[in-house]
Amino acid sequence: MSGDFNDVIRDSINGSRRAQRILYNTLAGKMFGLCLRYAHDETEARDILQDGFVKVFKNLEQFRFQGSFEGWVRKIMVNTALEHFRKESYQTASIEDVDFQDPGVGEKVLSGLSEKELLQMIRDLSPQYRVVFNLYAIEGYSHKEISQMLNISEGTSKSNLSRARNILKEKIKRLNKTG
Amino acid sequence: MIGQEMERNEKHIDEVFRERLSDLNVTPPANAWDVIEKRVHRRKTIPLYIPRLVAASLLLFVLTGSLWLIFLRKPSDKGLAGQPVFSTQPGEKVTSHRQPARIIPQNSTAGTITQVVKPLPPQKQKEEKISVCKPGFILPVEKNRKNQEEAVAVTPSSMPENFSLAFLLPKNEVVLFGEKDVTHMLEGKLPVPEKQPDILPLSPVLKNQPVKKGTWGIGGDFGPVYAYRHLAESSPILSAYLNKSENGIISFAGNFSFFYKGTKRLSVQSGLGYYRLGQEVNDVIAFRMIKSGQLAILESKGNEFIHVSEGKLGYSGTPVFVANRKSPGGIDQVEFLLTRLGTGIYEPVDVQLKQDLEFVEIPLLLRYSIIDRTLGLSVIGGMGTSFLVKGQTSLISDKGTTFIGDMYELQKTNVNGTFGLGFSYKLSPSMQFRIEPTLKYYLNPVYKSPDISTHPYSIGIFSGMSFYF
Known part of the structure; x- marks a missing residue:
């Protein structure tokens, strides 16, 4: 500085x-x-x-x-x-987030997405998935830290992250098909 | 192979989002700064109830004043002081049903007024006084039963013989002038006493003049208070622990009051008061994340690891997780809680909690005047109804003060008892400066817990002014 x-x-x-x-x-x-x-x-x-x-x-x-x-x-x-x-008391999991099969995402697909599209994907996540994904994947907090910050168990944090990822992959896959 | 692929895939997706979005730069809305600037530089907002209290006080004052003006004020009070109320021609016969007042001339080298008769209605003759005065000054004479029959109500039909002119003074007292006096005055001279006084004049009563019965007054006072609580009917272990870990605080309180002086010595007082009570809680730890320095937070409403005597800690603010360093049973909680939170991730930090309880009160007090002179002394006692307007807890650490949340399970409406001493100094017959050490004790427990019975109290030294109409 x-x-x-x-x-x-x-x-x-x-x-x-x-x-x-x-x-x-x-x-x-x-x-x-x-x-x-x-x-x-x-x-x-x-x-x-x-x-x-x-x-x-x-x-x-x-x-x-x-x-x-x-x-x-x-x-x-x-x-x-x-x-x-x-x-906002986003304490319960969203109904939309049922178990997804891991769709697998190709590098080409991801690199072709704009920041705006990536941002929109995150914002479309349910609040509890969005916050865990942000804290873990982007800010770099550990599951232990997230569990304390959000007063949830580590298992819930991991589960939310996994589901967030799967939802994101699914969206990317859909974009790939429509694109 | 599939598992490794999946893991790679997940890390890959995290990296893509991190790389592309962690430093994403988006222009914020144009008016965002204006809002921030206003909020940062605006003056502290006044709590909503303060203007309401002021409005209520003003309303009360206006209503009381109006009632007094309409119903209680006597016509003779209305600015007639010093004006002649009636006069007779010298030598003119005045019919009176009663004997004229005994003449009590005043011995004064300055040459003063001859005599004064204080008119009283017949039903109040037992409390009659005769006063000697010079214009603008009233000298009290000790109560003398012999004078009872000599007092007269001075009306045009009852002008005492040998008097030609009457002046109405404040407080319903009348100065009477004889023919000689009037002649002297007409010649621009001061009246000359006719006789030597048979009662020595007392000291001028400008300061000693007794306040009339049935007087209304208003006043205000403010002062520092020491606030703490008394624990009753609690388990000895819990009480001992809380008494050790909690301390009283210095806070403040104030009152707006109105008085009604029913008799010379006894008056009733009511009004509105504001009391900020509370306490400090020591032996408290929070947990700080070693890596980031962030304090651990807790989302649930109740916290089983912290015990305080003035309510249950809620988390409507920043829900910092706090705990007693030792449990009320004396067991060290630090290691246990660190294990739960994650040893090596968090470290304990010594902090302090401050509990603030704010009450608005409507008192009903009696004041008994023991000494009613220039320097006066009164005894004050009574009860009041207190309404809890705020009960909250803040955390005090080396990084400043953090509002954690409101307390709950607190009684909203409470009854208290008050006892105090009132020292007063009369600045004028209608204005007093007061200093009043006062004890206030809450008669009901403020915390609804079945385990503990908490009675807040305050010891304050209030100073203020009162004005009598």
Whole structure:
């Protein structure tokens, strides 16, 4: 992290709206991309983004200038997304998610998909699958950590991930057939 | 072979999504920043019930004031002080059914008014007083039964003989002037006493003037309170543990009051009060993820690993998992909980909980004035109904304060008893400064648990003002 950017953070801590705007502009795009992965639609993603940035600015003085600022903000965004997930009480598995046969996905098929299509696939997952897939496959948390974060068992976390993957593969396979 | 293929396939799909979406950059909606900026910079919001309380207090004040104006205020109070109410021509005969008041001239080198008769209705003659005064100052005379019959109600038909002019003073007292006085005044001179006084004038009563019976007043006070709770009828082990792990806090409270002074010494008080009580809970641990530093959270509503005496911990805020370091039975819970959470993944962190209980109260108190002078002393006692408006718990760690959630299983409506001492200083006959050490104790348990009986209490030193109409 550059010294200049640290100065922007310090100014933001001191309440400078201009500095806060710079911080927001620097990270808003990536964070909104993150929020879109956790949210069901853009409205929810915007709410998560706004709640998350409010937390960022209100807790900015707790940032210790050690490690990545973006990583720190990302963590807050993930936590905020999880709070939204809990508020919505997505605690039961969706009926649509019956056992799928592993369809197998070819490299060509995946590489041919756009970010928008991949994002839409994740957003179409039921909330509990979406959140586990995001935390495990994209953020890199372990099943143990996820089980604590979501207050579910490790087995449930693994099962949700497996089902999420199968649903995604099935969708990709369908796209392949129709394409 | 098939299993390896599947595993490769799964990792492959994870990698594709991670690579393509982990840093996905999407422009957020244009107005998102405006909303964030407003929320970050807006002033602290006032809880919804505060404006309601203020409105209710104002309404109460207006209603009380209106009632007083309409029904209780006597016509003689309405700004006639200092105005002549009637006069007679010198020498003119005035018929009176009663004897004129005994003349009590005042010995004053400054040359002051001759005499005053305090008119009272016949039914109140037993409490009659005769006062000597000079304009604007009223001097009390000790109650003298001999004077009872000498008091007169001064009306146009009962103007005492030898008096030509009467002035109405505040508090229904009348200054009477004789012919000589009036002549002197007309000549621009001060009245001259006719006789030496047979009762020595007491000190001016501007400060000592007794407050009239039937007086209404309003007041407000505010002050720091020490808040804690008393445990009754609980298991000795649980009580001992909670008394060891919990501490009282310094908080604050305030009251808006109105008074009705029924007699010289006794008054009734009611109004609205706000009390912020609570406690601190020590011997508490949370669990922090070693890798990420994130505190472990718990989703379920109840938490069997934490015991506090003021309600059951709910998780309407950030559901940080907290536990007593030792169970009420004295068993260390750290290793046990770490095993459940995952040894090597989490580490215990010492934290503290703070419980805040906020009440709005309608009191009904009696005040008995022991000393009613410039410096006064009263005894205060009574009861009140308290309504719980907020009961919540926050976690205090080295990273700051985190709101965990509301408490539940708390009584919403409670009854309390109050006892206090009131020290007052009269700034004027109608205005007092008050300092009042007060104890308030909740008579019913606030926590619905069958295992424990928790009675919050507060000891406060309130200071404030009162105004009597």
